[in-house]
Amino acid sequence: MNLNQNINLLKLAIKYRKITLTKISHWLNKKFFKTNSFPKLVRFFLFYGCNLRCKMCGQWGQKGTSKSDQIKNFLNIKKLKQLIDECAKYNPEIYIWGGEPILHPDFAEFIKYLKTKKLICTINTNGVLLEKYSDDILKNKVDSIDVSLIGTKEIHDFIVQVPGTFGKVMSGLNLIYEKSKNYKYKPLIKTIITLNKNNINNVENLLQEIEKNPAIDMSILQLGWFTNEETGKRYEKRMQNEFNISATSWQGFQNEQIAQDAEKIQNLIKKIRKNKLYKKPILIFPNLKTKNIAKYYQNHQELFNYKKCGAVNREIDIRHNGDVVICADYPDYIIGNLNSQTIKQIWQGKKLKLFRDSINKKLLPICSRCCGIFR
Ligand SMILES: C[S@@+](CC[C@H](N)C(=O)[O-])C[C@H]1O[C@@H](n2cnc3c(N)ncnc32)[C@H](O)[C@@H]1O
Numbered sequence: 001m002n003l004n005q006n007i008n009l010l011k012l013a014i015k016y017r018k019i020t021l022t023k024i025s026h027w028l029n030k031k032f033f034k035t036n037s038f039p040k041l042v043r044f045f046l047f048y049g050c051n052l053r054c055k056m057c058g059q060w061g062q063k064g065t066s067k068s069d070q071i072k073n074f075l076n077i078k079k080l081k082q083l084i085d086e087c088a089k090y091n092p093e094i095y096i097w098g099g100e101p102i103l104h105p106d107f108a109e110f111i112k113y114l115k116t117k118k119l120i121c122t123i124n125t126n127g128v129l130l131e132k133y134s135d136d137i138l139k140n141k142v143d144s145i146d147v148s149l150i151g152t153k154e155i156h157d158f159i160v161q162v163p164g165t166f167g168k169v170m171s172g173l174n175l176i177y178e179k180s181k182n183y184k185y186k187p188l189i190k191t192i193i194t195l196n197k198n199n200i201n202n203v204e205n206l207l208q209e210i211e212k213n214p215a216i217d218m219s220i221l222q223l224g225w226f227t228n229e230e231t232g233k234r235y236e237k238r239m240q241n242e243f244n245i246s247a248t249s250w251q252g253f254q255n256e257q258i259a260q261d262a263e264k265i266q267n268l269i270k271k272i273r274k275n276k277l278y279k280k281p282i283l284i285f286p287n288l289k290t291k292n293i294a295k296y297y298q299n300h301q302e303l304f305n306y307k308k309c310g311a312v313n314r315e316i317d318i319r320h321n322g323d324v325v326i327c328a329d330y331p332d333y334i335i336g337n338l339n340s341q342t343i344k345q346i347w348q349g350k351k352l353k354l355f356r357d358s359i360n361k362k363l364l365p366i367c368s369r370c371c372g373i374f375r
């Protein structure tokens, strides 16, 4: 990042200091490899279905493994409040995602409840419904919003495969920005830009638009998770042998072509990192050296010295139906279900211990391109 970006990141870190403190605590947690008595980060995979079909998405994209018969299966507000009550005793960070989380019928009540319990929360959304819920977000003082933007208007709408989406996201962001003046409160708004073959040539134009948009504070340029058949099959075999389960989620992220764009993406990142005109922080995730970016796509098993999964000691993902997993993007190994257990029971239970021991000895083949090792 250039000097302006670093200064602006520091300003944001001070303005949103509660979020900053949670990030520092997660980092220390991974560094000292500590297992906590309760997860530090609780993710709610709030709603399984989605109103978009982003081509690169492992859930609802071209290779996506999501199944329509699950859409009506979600936790009711009574159960969600009970889970928040349990969380409130331990004060973890809350991350709300999906599918599209804002489609949950009790989304507004859920965020209101968790904010009355003073939990720090981020909503990861495709932004289509931000306009409708702008007051709920502002009056409840949601801490942060991760909104997906994949390109400028035409490219974004082409990738998400629903015309008019970009316009809706922008209207939602603008409304939040305008109303924030009356509420005297604005959440931290980050755009998540997931790189894929359809937006490589467009990302710089998008970043220029973001620079001019007062609603957006910063961007995460996500290099993308992907896998290949050879790795996927090895993962399946290990999960079958060790845990006796059929683990097929990797298929949603299968991408055998991505290496073709490796050099192009490396050049793009080089240009973005050198460009002094960008003043808003742009974090590349995973945060690799520019010279390693091509290798990230060409050599799927290269770990760049990231040797541990931070998620196993720190995070859980509560699925739409109450199942609990560690691997949010690869939700094959279920460590418990909240319809019959508490979060703490699952966190301290046998199934997670087995998984932790296994991962701590040797990472899974799919871990090499998963957020668990890079955060
Ligand atoms: C799966 S979506 C769920 C939340 C919400 N529907 C959204 O799009 O923000 C979460 C994030 O994953 C990103 N994503 C989609 N496909 C991805 C991939 N193959 N690798 C990494 N991130 C991906 C999306 O761009 C989005 O920012």
Ligand code: SF4
Residues within 6 Å of the ligand: 050, 051, 052, 053, 054, 057, 058, 059, 060, 061, 098, 099, 100, 126, 148, 160
């Ligand atoms: S909006 Fe999110 S969940 Fe829906 S298809 Fe796009 S990336 Fe996937």
Ligand code: SF4
Residues within 6 Å of the ligand: 309, 310, 311, 312, 326, 327, 328, 330, 359, 363, 364, 366, 367, 368, 370, 371, 372, 373
């Ligand atoms: S790094 Fe591996 S073990 Fe950790 S969350 Fe990702 S897939 Fe799961």
